Amino acid sequence: MSGPVLARRGFLSGAAGLAVALTLAACGDGGAGTADPAGGASPAARSWTFTDDRGKKLEQPKVPGRIVAQVGSAAALWDFGVRPIAVFGPHKLKDGSKDPQVGNVDITKVTGLGNVWDEFNVEQYIGLQPDLLVSSMYVKDTLWYVPEKSKETIEQVAPSVGVMLTGKSATEVIGTYEALAKSLGADMRGVPEAKARMEAATKELAAFGNLKILMVSGGADAFWIVNPPEYPDIVHLKDAGLNVVTPAKVDEGGFFQTLSWENADTYEADVILYDTRTQALKPEEMMKKPTFAKLPAVEAGQLYPWNAEAPYSYQGYAAFLEGLVANLKKAKPLT
Template identity: 55%
Template sequence: MSAAPRRTLAALGIAALLGASACAGTSAVSSAGPSTGSPATPSASGGRTQGEWTWTDDRGKTITLPERPERIVAQSGAAAALWDFGVRPVGVFGPHKLKNGGRDPEVGEVDIDTVESIGNVWGEFNVEKYASLQPDLLVAGMYQKNTLWYVPEESLDAIDQIAPTVGVQLSGKPLPGIIERYGELAAALGADPDAPAVAEARKRFDAASAALKELAAKRPGLTVMVVTATPDALYVAYKPDHPDIAYWSELGLNIVSPERPTESEGGFWEVLSWENADKYKADVILVDARAQSMKAEEMAKKPTWADLPAVKAGQVYPWHAAERYSHLGYAKVMEELVAELDKARDDVVS
């Protein structure tokens, strides 16, 4: 997400604090070609596929269409994941364009010049423009159960009348499993799961995972804390609720585990006032790198932040909190993480 810290900070009412605004292609599949395991088979003419298409999403909702959907509209994170697996959406919503016109990292490798935008910030979803794209299917991730990410609740009925929706659960599941789920959906949409680029990305992910595991084994004393922030509070990631952080912990990385969030806090984070920002100490701090989140330079103005051992040691690195769930996306993240941690001292916190 972009306007609010990812994974239910919107439910905590933080979207407003971070400046949240309330305010056509012909084929969904790249030249990677159709999957032999797709529920639908290509038509002889090379156009629309023939045969019924069925998919049961992570809400337990079964979508059945007379043909395989080709005109896909997706939330930016979902669009980025599907893109890496070979699917080419015709429309995107959620963070995808920066203020300077560049591509927001949250949309990954998606060519934003070839897809239609129907909303770029939290709460923005142009239903009329969505309808004009004549979509066959909408795809979005879900951090909260049965809640499509970046799909405004007040517009859901209208959106449902235009095209079926597919939800991919992103919390409470292991990182590799989420990635594979997007791969399965991409294959069902006609992408080739064995395309060279897809296979290479999978190998790269496995290699990066192995490298991180090796580093963690060699540096058991290196402690890491993962945070995001607003002007009013510091949010320490509760690792069981974040698939990426949980995965790194499984690989052996020593990650600070804060107190379990209360139900009223919405989960995912322990919320600390800036006066209590020194509750946890670590050799390294990973800070939310999203465009709309509080920057480390801004956080440096907070005395309790500036006094943290990792900050004093200059061991503050980016956390790519909204990385797309694809092998390529997380291979890059872990390669960067290994390079940063490899040079970090592990004696900052005694």
């Protein structure tokens, strides 16, 4: 993985360099693109305040307009009507098409600051003159996809909002993004209808409580069993009545249990939901592993996609849950 342009060019070696860069940026024409939190008119000339999940109270004399967001945050905010000017994190596939993690964001209308882990073009970020950076957090006080080596520089450019994921339900996380979007002047177009769809699909999940469900992610040399309490989407599924397997022993950090492919049959399940993110093995690749291929759920064709990073919006979760309900209707108990 290549580092940000800042590191490659030796730019901004310290605070003095940062001050020079900010001065130069302020003399420019406003950088690439504009922000439009309401999807139309500019934000009202009013003061803005928001307290994020770090307990940090942010206050600005006017509503932030030029917003940069990690792709998950960008996808959530976009569905509420906020239009970031730039994104970082997986947003573009090798063929140039959109990565599913970026949701409904129009990637032709935003600047990409980095597409893989540890990649963040700090020089370009400074040039955009952002008012606000938004990212989710799996670990408190650690913004997802903000590189540790560039963190101090990035944090000096603009204030940031952190939205905690671990230990929360999807409805709580969506509520935080909804509150943030409202504070930024979002129009909420389509939100009530999407919320109704999400609630309806959530109610339908209760009918599948008789199915034992295993949620997994596959790698070249490892098979990961996901630990439900650490993921907002799985907390939501369990709260709705689904029987999701909890691994007996989780790795340090608590997010999953790592198994060898030889031990892929450690847990029984009627249904397996597999991670669809680009870094995870596809079903046809996993089925080349003999132990996995012989699992009852796999042999029965009860192997369904799990959108592990569905946008934290009512639109994102309505689509995710409706698809899951449709698949679970095809499944039957096996164990």
